[in-house]
Amino acid sequence: MIKTVERILGFFTDRFTVLAIVEDLDEKFRKNRRNNGKVISLLRYYSAIFLILTSFFLENLNWRLVMFRNYLKIAWRDIKTQKAFSAIKIMSLALGLATSLLITIWIHYEMSFDMFHKNYDNIYRLARTYIFNGVVRTSPWFPRAIGPALVENIPEVINFARFDQHKNFDRIQSGDIVDYGSTLFMTDNTFFEVFDFPFISGDPVTALSNLNSVVITEDVAKMFFGNEDPMGKTLLFLDKNIPATVTGVLKNIPENSHIQFDYLVPSEVIRSWWGTSDDLDDWEIGWANCYLLLRNDFEKEDLEKKTENFFKQNNKENGQENTLVWLEPLKDLHLRSDLFWDHSNNAKGNIVYIYIFMFIAISVMGIACANFMNLSTARYMKRSMEVGIRKVSGAQKQDIIKQFLCESLFLSFTSLLIAVILVFLLFPVLKDLSGRNLDLSMIYTGKVALYILFITLAAGLISGSYPAFFLSNFDLVNVLKSKYGNAKNSILSFRKSLVVFQFMCTTVLIIISLVIFFQLDYIKKKDLGFNRMNILSFSFHREFWPHFDTIKEELLKNPDILYVSSGFSPSMDKKGHAFGGIDWEGRSPDNDVPFDLYFAHYDFPEALGIEMAEGRFFSKEHPGDRQHFVVNETAVKEMGMEDPIGKTFTPDPGLEGKIIGVIKDFHTSTLKARIVPTYFICKPNIRIITRIRPVNTAKSIEYIESIWKRFLPDREFDYYFLDDELKAFYNNDRNTAKIIQYFAFLTLFVSCIGLLGLVSHYTEQKVKEIGIRKTLGASIPGIIGMISKEFIILVVLGNMMALPLSYYIGRNWLDTFAYRIDLDWWIFGYSTLIMILITFLTINYQTIKAALLNPADALRYE
Amino acid sequence: MNFLSRIEEILLLSIYKLKDNAFGISIREQVEKDTGIEWLSGAIYAPLSRLKKNGYVNAVEAEGSTGQGGRPRIYYNLSPRGMEKLAAIQQVNISVWDGVPNLKRAVTKSK
Structure with a gap:
C-alpha cells in the first residue's frame, strides 16, 4: 500500500x-x-x-x-458556432467508435474460447491425416491406448486426457425424471488434471476411479435432484439398465469452451456396457479424442514425428504409410481447426470472419478519422486568423499544436460518450445476430477498457494531428493578410485522397455484401431436385423400430397425409461422406469411385417429390428389394455405365445386388458440398418423413403427435419442417451476412456524412467563381455538373481501387460453396452505380443551392 | 519582487529557526507550534515541494540517521536564494507593520 x-x-x-x-x-x-x-x-x-x-x-x-480551460472554452465556442458541422464530426466519430467497439466485443468473445484452462498454452490435441479408399480424411480420433502409452514413452508428454463422445445419449433416469439426448463422455480422472472444469463438490482425483461413478454438471444436478445434495445419489442408464453413483458435480461448462458435455463416466465402462474384453489397451478399435499436456520445452515437429512413428508401430490396420500425425494447439481449435470428423468441437468459429470483421472495424475507424480530419481541416482554414492572433500574442508553435490536439481530444472523448450509449442500444441486436452469448460486461474488464481508451486517444490524436501541425506551420504574416499561399492546394489534395480512401473501404464492404446477398438468394431459389415444401419429419426413435409398418399405416389413414417414408433427410449435414472400395459389373480396374450411402425406404421419391430417371424405386410389391440398390445419375455417369438397370453392384464383398433404378440427382446435403455418386439401400432410418397437404397443417401435426404418443408416451413430440431445416443450414452465413450488411450501411453513412461536409465547404469556397461563371453565361445544370464532376471522379477512383481486394474476398467466400454464383462484372457495375447515385444524392442539395445563388450576392462584396 | 504565499513564508522561517534539525516532522511541529493550529500534511508538503522546486530550500539525505522503516531521513536547509528571499520578506514585513500598535491589546480593550 x-x-x-x-x-x-x-x-x-x-x-x-x-x-x-x-x-x-x-x-x-x-x-x-x-x-x-x-x-x-x-x-x-x-x-x-x-x-x-x-x-x-x-x-x-x-x-x-x-x-x-481556455482551450476547452474555445473548442466549445467553436462547436456552438458551427452546430451542424460539429454534430457531423462528432456523430461520425461516435458511429465509428461504436462499430469498432461492438466488433471488438464479438472478436474478444471468439478469441476467448478455452482460455479458462490454466494450461491453455500447453494443451494440444492429436490429429491425423489418412487416406481411406482413395479419399483424404482428417480426424481427431485415436485408439484409446495411445494416451497413456505416450505419457509413458515420451518424456515431453506430461499428461493426457481422452474422451469418447456420445451425443444424444438415450435415457438417463432418476426417480420420475428422464433425460433424453444429452451428451456423455467416457473419460478418466486425468481429464480434470489437464482441463480446468471446476468442481462444486466431489474430489477430482478420485471422481472417476470407481467403475459405477458419474460426474454431472450443475444444470443436470438441478434437473434431477432440485436443491438436494446430489452427491451419492444414483442415476440409471436405462439403455443398459446400469446404475451409477454421482461422485462429483461440476460448475456448468462455460459457453466459450469447445468441449461441451453433461455427463462424465469412466472409460472402463465400455467393458461392461459393450462387453468388449480389453478395449482400453487395444490399438485397433475403440476410438477417442486425445489431448496431451506437454512440457514447455518441446519441439513440435520432433514430437509429431515421434508420435507418428509410435502410432504406426502399434496400429497395424490404420497406421499405413501415408498417415500423418500432428498436434493441434488448444488455442487454434475454435477458430482454425478444420478436421473432417470433428464432431466434438462445439460452436466452431471461422477465422475468415474474424479477419473480415477486423477489416470492417479498422476501415470504419479509418473512415471516421478521415472524416474528422477532413472536416476539421476545412474548418480550421477559417480559423487561421485565430491562430495568427494567438501567435502575435506570444503563442509558440507547440502551444498551437497543443491547443488543436486538445480540441480534437475533447471532441473524440465526447464521441466516446455517445459511442458508449450507442453500444448499449445496439448490443442486443449484435447478440441476436451473432448467435453467441455475448456479455456486455466485457467492456468493463481492464483490458478492453484500456483498449477503448487507447482507440479514442489515438483517434483524437491522429485526426487532430494533421490540422494541428498544418496550422501551427502557417506563416504569420500571410495568415494575417488572409493569404493561404500554396498551402491551399496541398491541403485540398490531401483531403481528396482521404475521400478516395473512404470510398475505397466503403466499396469493398458494399461489394462483399452484394456478393453474399446474391449467393444467398441463389441458394434460396436453387432447384434442389426435390420439393422442399410441406414435408414434415420426426426422429425414428428406437421405440418406433418394431412398429414402423403400423405407424405408416396409421399415418396414412389421415387423408391430409399424402406419403410416408423413412430414411435420411436432405437436411442432414453430411459433409459428403464417401466410401471407396465399391465394385460393379463392368468396372475397369482403375476406376475407383467413392460412393455415398443413403438410407431410404419405400415411397421415398414420392414423399420428397423426386423423379426417377430410369427403372423404379424400392417397393412393397417386390420383397426382394432389400438386397438391391438404387443409384443416382451422378453415380451412373462416374461409373461410366450404360443401361444400368439389372447390372450387378457390390458395395461390400458379399453384399452383391442388382441396380433396379436410377434416381434423378438431388442435393442430399448443403450446397457447400457437391452431389456425389450415391447408392440407396432400402431401410428405414433416422427419420420418418411425411408429405402433408398444405391445408389443415395444424390438424395434421396434432394427428401425427397422437400416433407418436401411442408408441412413445413419455417423450415430448418433436418435429421438423424440411423447409425450415434447410434454411438453418445457412443460418450462420445469413446472420454474418446481415451483420456485414448493417456495418456496410453504417460505413456508407459515415462516408456520406464526410462527403456532405466536404462538399458544403467546397461550394462555400467556390462562391465567387460560380458567381463569375454565371455572369459570363454559365447555365445552372452546367454548374451543377462542374461541381459534381469533381466528387464523382473521386468516388469512382475509390471504387476502382476497391475492386482487387473485394474480388479477392468475394472469391474466397464463394469458394466455400460447391454451387455458387459467378463473380460477374455486373456485381461491380452495380456497386459503382450505387456509389455514384449515392454521391450524387448526397452532394445534390449543396450543389443546387450553390448553382441557384444570385451572382450579385456572391460578388457584391468585391 | 515576487511575493511568496503565507505558508511558504512560514515554512522558510521554520526551517531557518530549526537550523540543522529541519526535517519533515520537526518542520510540521514547528509550524504547528508557531501558528497554534493543526495542519494537514498535504497543506505543508505541497508548498514545501514547491519551495524546493523553486530553489529556496535544499533537501539533503542524511547519512547514518534513518527514519522509520529503514528509509533515509531528509533534512532541509535554506539555500542562499531562500535566505535572500527571507531577508527581503522581513524588510517588507517590517515596513508594512511599521506604526501599527499591538492590535490584540487594542481589540481586547475595546471589548
Whole structure:
C-alpha cells in the first residue's frame, strides 16, 4: 500500500519530499496508535494519505488547467458556432467508435474460447491425416491406448486426457425424471488434471476411479435432484439398465469452451456396457479424442514425428504409410481447426470472419478519422486568423499544436460518450445476430477498457494531428493578410485522397455484401431436385423400430397425409461422406469411385417429390428389394455405365445386388458440398418423413403427435419442417451476412456524412467563381455538373481501387460453396452505380443551392 | 519582487529557526507550534515541494540517521536564494507593520 502511494506521489513531486512525507505519516500513525485503537489510527492514516494525494494533485493541476480551460472554452465556442458541422464530426466519430467497439466485443468473445484452462498454452490435441479408399480424411480420433502409452514413452508428454463422445445419449433416469439426448463422455480422472472444469463438490482425483461413478454438471444436478445434495445419489442408464453413483458435480461448462458435455463416466465402462474384453489397451478399435499436456520445452515437429512413428508401430490396420500425425494447439481449435470428423468441437468459429470483421472495424475507424480530419481541416482554414492572433500574442508553435490536439481530444472523448450509449442500444441486436452469448460486461474488464481508451486517444490524436501541425506551420504574416499561399492546394489534395480512401473501404464492404446477398438468394431459389415444401419429419426413435409398418399405416389413414417414408433427410449435414472400395459389373480396374450411402425406404421419391430417371424405386410389391440398390445419375455417369438397370453392384464383398433404378440427382446435403455418386439401400432410418397437404397443417401435426404418443408416451413430440431445416443450414452465413450488411450501411453513412461536409465547404469556397461563371453565361445544370464532376471522379477512383481486394474476398467466400454464383462484372457495375447515385444524392442539395445563388450576392462584396 | 504565499513564508522561517534539525516532522511541529493550529500534511508538503522546486530550500539525505522503516531521513536547509528571499520578506514585513500598535491589546480593550 505505502509503496503504491510512494509511487503515485513520485509523479507529482521529488523523491526527497516523498521520503519526508512518508516518515511524517509513520510518526503520526505511531502517536495515534498509542492513544487510539488500531482501526481508528489506520483510518486516520489512510485519510491523511488520501488528503495528501489530493492536495498534490490539485497543486499540480491548477497551473496547467488555466491554459487547458481556455482551450476547452474555445473548442466549445467553436462547436456552438458551427452546430451542424460539429454534430457531423462528432456523430461520425461516435458511429465509428461504436462499430469498432461492438466488433471488438464479438472478436474478444471468439478469441476467448478455452482460455479458462490454466494450461491453455500447453494443451494440444492429436490429429491425423489418412487416406481411406482413395479419399483424404482428417480426424481427431485415436485408439484409446495411445494416451497413456505416450505419457509413458515420451518424456515431453506430461499428461493426457481422452474422451469418447456420445451425443444424444438415450435415457438417463432418476426417480420420475428422464433425460433424453444429452451428451456423455467416457473419460478418466486425468481429464480434470489437464482441463480446468471446476468442481462444486466431489474430489477430482478420485471422481472417476470407481467403475459405477458419474460426474454431472450443475444444470443436470438441478434437473434431477432440485436443491438436494446430489452427491451419492444414483442415476440409471436405462439403455443398459446400469446404475451409477454421482461422485462429483461440476460448475456448468462455460459457453466459450469447445468441449461441451453433461455427463462424465469412466472409460472402463465400455467393458461392461459393450462387453468388449480389453478395449482400453487395444490399438485397433475403440476410438477417442486425445489431448496431451506437454512440457514447455518441446519441439513440435520432433514430437509429431515421434508420435507418428509410435502410432504406426502399434496400429497395424490404420497406421499405413501415408498417415500423418500432428498436434493441434488448444488455442487454434475454435477458430482454425478444420478436421473432417470433428464432431466434438462445439460452436466452431471461422477465422475468415474474424479477419473480415477486423477489416470492417479498422476501415470504419479509418473512415471516421478521415472524416474528422477532413472536416476539421476545412474548418480550421477559417480559423487561421485565430491562430495568427494567438501567435502575435506570444503563442509558440507547440502551444498551437497543443491547443488543436486538445480540441480534437475533447471532441473524440465526447464521441466516446455517445459511442458508449450507442453500444448499449445496439448490443442486443449484435447478440441476436451473432448467435453467441455475448456479455456486455466485457467492456468493463481492464483490458478492453484500456483498449477503448487507447482507440479514442489515438483517434483524437491522429485526426487532430494533421490540422494541428498544418496550422501551427502557417506563416504569420500571410495568415494575417488572409493569404493561404500554396498551402491551399496541398491541403485540398490531401483531403481528396482521404475521400478516395473512404470510398475505397466503403466499396469493398458494399461489394462483399452484394456478393453474399446474391449467393444467398441463389441458394434460396436453387432447384434442389426435390420439393422442399410441406414435408414434415420426426426422429425414428428406437421405440418406433418394431412398429414402423403400423405407424405408416396409421399415418396414412389421415387423408391430409399424402406419403410416408423413412430414411435420411436432405437436411442432414453430411459433409459428403464417401466410401471407396465399391465394385460393379463392368468396372475397369482403375476406376475407383467413392460412393455415398443413403438410407431410404419405400415411397421415398414420392414423399420428397423426386423423379426417377430410369427403372423404379424400392417397393412393397417386390420383397426382394432389400438386397438391391438404387443409384443416382451422378453415380451412373462416374461409373461410366450404360443401361444400368439389372447390372450387378457390390458395395461390400458379399453384399452383391442388382441396380433396379436410377434416381434423378438431388442435393442430399448443403450446397457447400457437391452431389456425389450415391447408392440407396432400402431401410428405414433416422427419420420418418411425411408429405402433408398444405391445408389443415395444424390438424395434421396434432394427428401425427397422437400416433407418436401411442408408441412413445413419455417423450415430448418433436418435429421438423424440411423447409425450415434447410434454411438453418445457412443460418450462420445469413446472420454474418446481415451483420456485414448493417456495418456496410453504417460505413456508407459515415462516408456520406464526410462527403456532405466536404462538399458544403467546397461550394462555400467556390462562391465567387460560380458567381463569375454565371455572369459570363454559365447555365445552372452546367454548374451543377462542374461541381459534381469533381466528387464523382473521386468516388469512382475509390471504387476502382476497391475492386482487387473485394474480388479477392468475394472469391474466397464463394469458394466455400460447391454451387455458387459467378463473380460477374455486373456485381461491380452495380456497386459503382450505387456509389455514384449515392454521391450524387448526397452532394445534390449543396450543389443546387450553390448553382441557384444570385451572382450579385456572391460578388457584391468585391 | 515576487511575493511568496503565507505558508511558504512560514515554512522558510521554520526551517531557518530549526537550523540543522529541519526535517519533515520537526518542520510540521514547528509550524504547528508557531501558528497554534493543526495542519494537514498535504497543506505543508505541497508548498514545501514547491519551495524546493523553486530553489529556496535544499533537501539533503542524511547519512547514518534513518527514519522509520529503514528509509533515509531528509533534512532541509535554506539555500542562499531562500535566505535572500527571507531577508527581503522581513524588510517588507517590517515596513508594512511599521506604526501599527499591538492590535490584540487594542481589540481586547475595546471589548
